[in-house]
Amino acid sequence: xxxxxxxxxxxxxxxxxxxxxxxxxxxxxxxxxxxxxxxxxxxxxxxxxxxxxxxxxxxxxxxxxxxxxxxxxxxxxxxxxxxxxxxxxxxxxxxxxxxxx
Amino acid sequence: xxxxxxxxxxxxxxxxxxxxxxxxxxxxxxxxxxxxxxxxxxxxxxxxxxxxxxxxxxxxxxxxxxxxxxxxxxxxxxxxxxxxxxxxxxxxxxxxxxxxxxxxxxxxxxxxxxxxxxxxxxxxxxxxxxxxxxxxxxxxxxxxxxxxxxxxxxxxxxxxxxxxxxxxxxxxxxxxxxxxxxxxxxxxxxxxxxxxxxxxxxxxxxxxxxxxxxxxxxxxxxxxxxxxxxxxxxxxxxxxxxxxxxxxxxxxxxxxxxxxxxxxxxxxxxxxxxxxxxxxxxxxxxxxxxxxxxxxxxxxxxxxxxxxxxxxxxxxxxxxxxxxxxxxxxxxxxxxxxxxxxxxxxxxxxxxxxxxxxxxxxxxxxxxxxxxxxxxxxxxxxxxxxxxxxxxxxxxxxxxxxxxxxx
Numbered sequence: 001x002x003x004x005x006x007x008x009x010x011x012x013x014x015x016x017x018x019x020x021x022x023x024x025x026x027x028x029x030x031x032x033x034x035x036x037x038x039x040x041x042x043x044x045x046x047x048x049x050x051x052x053x054x055x056x057x058x059x060x061x062x063x064x065x066x067x068x069x070x071x072x073x074x075x076x077x078x079x080x081x082x083x084x085x086x087x088x089x090x091x092x093x094x095x096x097x098x099x100x101x
Numbered sequence: 102x103x104x105x106x107x108x109x110x111x112x113x114x115x116x117x118x119x120x121x122x123x124x125x126x127x128x129x130x131x132x133x134x135x136x137x138x139x140x141x142x143x144x145x146x147x148x149x150x151x152x153x154x155x156x157x158x159x160x161x162x163x164x165x166x167x168x169x170x171x172x173x174x175x176x177x178x179x180x181x182x183x184x185x186x187x188x189x190x191x192x193x194x195x196x197x198x199x200x201x202x203x204x205x206x207x208x209x210x211x212x213x214x215x216x217x218x219x220x221x222x223x224x225x226x227x228x229x230x231x232x233x234x235x236x237x238x239x240x241x242x243x244x245x246x247x248x249x250x251x252x253x254x255x256x257x258x259x260x261x262x263x264x265x266x267x268x269x270x271x272x273x274x275x276x277x278x279x280x281x282x283x284x285x286x287x288x289x290x291x292x293x294x295x296x297x298x299x300x301x302x303x304x305x306x307x308x309x310x311x312x313x314x315x316x317x318x319x320x321x322x323x324x325x326x327x328x329x330x331x332x333x334x335x336x337x338x339x340x341x342x343x344x345x346x347x348x349x350x351x352x353x354x355x356x357x358x359x360x361x362x363x364x365x366x367x368x369x370x371x372x373x374x375x376x377x378x379x380x381x382x383x384x385x386x387x388x389x390x391x392x393x394x395x396x397x398x399x400x401x402x403x404x405x406x407x408x409x410x411x412x413x414x415x416x417x418x419x420x421x422x423x424x425x426x427x428x429x430x431x432x433x434x435x436x437x438x439x440x441x442x443x444x445x446x447x448x449x450x451x452x453x454x455x456x457x458x459x460x461x462x463x464x465x466x467x468x469x470x471x472x473x474x475x476x477x478x479x480x481x482x483x484x485x486x487x488x489x490x491x492x493x494x495x496x497x498x499x500x501x502x503x504x505x506x507x508x
Contacts, residue, residue: 014268022264022268023264023343024265024456025455047343048264048265048436048438049263049264049265049342049344049418050264050342050343051264051345065349065352066352068298068352069348070298070346070348070352071345071349083345084340084343085340085345088346089346090346090347090348091346091348092297092298092324092348093297093327093328093333093347094346095331095332095333095335
């Protein structure tokens with residue numbers, strides 16, 4: 001608990017409405033994380049700049065970041081998960097090719 | 102760093118007056134090739150003078166293009182440009198004499214070196230270097246006048262965005278943009294393809310209902326265009342850096358625009374008619390033509406430079422190193438881990454915000470002060486490292502309607 005509550009935090013929630021927070025450092029799976037009032041244990045590793053679910057998110061539910069939708073969940077997501085390409089899709093344009101490194 | 106320091110910078114700002122009333126913060130001499138076939142000769146002319154402010158730009162195409170012609174007119178009469186040497190092969194479809202006349206009418210020294218008429222590569226290089234040498238001496242003697250923030254036009258761009266960009270560097274740039282607008286300056290943001298999801302909010306910031314409708318129109322155009330292309334402006338390093346969708350990238354990028362009203366809508370090469378904040382539409386009119394509108398970050402930077410930007414604020418998370426011909430680029434690094442790896446390329450360390458070592462407001466002020474310092478002559482990191490990236494490709498735009506630039 002002590003490591004998670006020292007300043008700076010492990011992750012930041014950009015808006016009160018958000019169901020995800022952004023990791024401000026690489027977080028290992030199984031870490032105890034405190035984000036404001038929320039306490040959770042990460043189920044996945046979450047790298048710096050990536051999103052972590054703050055509560056269970058149902059398939060089809062909007063992912064909220066900065067208080068606005070930034071995509072939709074494609075599967076049910078538990079609290080403490082890495083939220084990314086494997087469980088989120090764009091409500092605008094999804095690129096067909098996936099050839100990044 | 103304080104606003105007072107920014108104002109002190111302003112008092113010492115001196116630039117080059119141009120005939121059209123604008124003022125330059127640099128006095129570069131351009132060597133511009135008018136077709137790829139003249140690229141090597143132009144580069145060979147410019148290379149020995151790189152440290153003396155000679156820069157290389159050009160248009161590679163041989164097919165005629167009204168868009169490329171108007172862009173070259175704007176770029177060759179940009180306030181940071183003091184003179185231009187045009188290098189032509191001779192048989193390309195480019196109206197070189199008309200371009201030279203435009204440059205001459207703007208009060209700048211200009212000449213055309215036609216390779217087919219000058220006796221080939223060697224003789225054209227010799228002619229060009231001798232003209233450049235003489236013209237540099239002429240430019241060095243030109244008088245300078247005071248410049249204020251109200252004279253400045255600043256572009257904003259992001260490249261190599263990641264999950265930190267929208268939290269640190271982009272909102273800090275937004276604060277600097279607000280400061281600049283409040284001082285009577287001009288700023289622009291662009292890449293409508295990277296603002297998908299922000300259209301309603303942007304329309305709400307438009308100065309008039311007519312402009313709001315135009316913003317919604319160009320955003321629909323961007324959405325349709327990239328759907329037809331079947332590939333949006335998202336992928337690669339964005340995904341590695343934690344961004345999952347184009348709209349997530351967009352909302353982070355949008356923070357660069359700050360909070361002031363949107364005064365108008367530009368297309369590449371259109372000059373802002375008065376101070377304020379402008380959005381630029383960069384997607385071809387008339388459906389998919391000439392392929393991907395902006396094939397890389399430099400294409401966007403060049404378009405903003407053609408709209409008169411004196412310098413560009415460039416936010417990066419993954420770590421872009423590019424600069425630009427004509428306008429110095431100020432790098433604002435969003436990611437603290439990237440800054441530690443690429444410190445030599447970065448002007449501002451916005452990742453400090455994530456590590457509790459600075460506030461957003463402090464970094465915003467630092468960016469604003471850096472605008473003043475670079476405008477006063479301090480080379481930005483990319484400028485000092487010799488970066489002068491440039492690219493110009495084919496596009497087509499309809500003229501802007503009257504609602505785009507409300508009086």
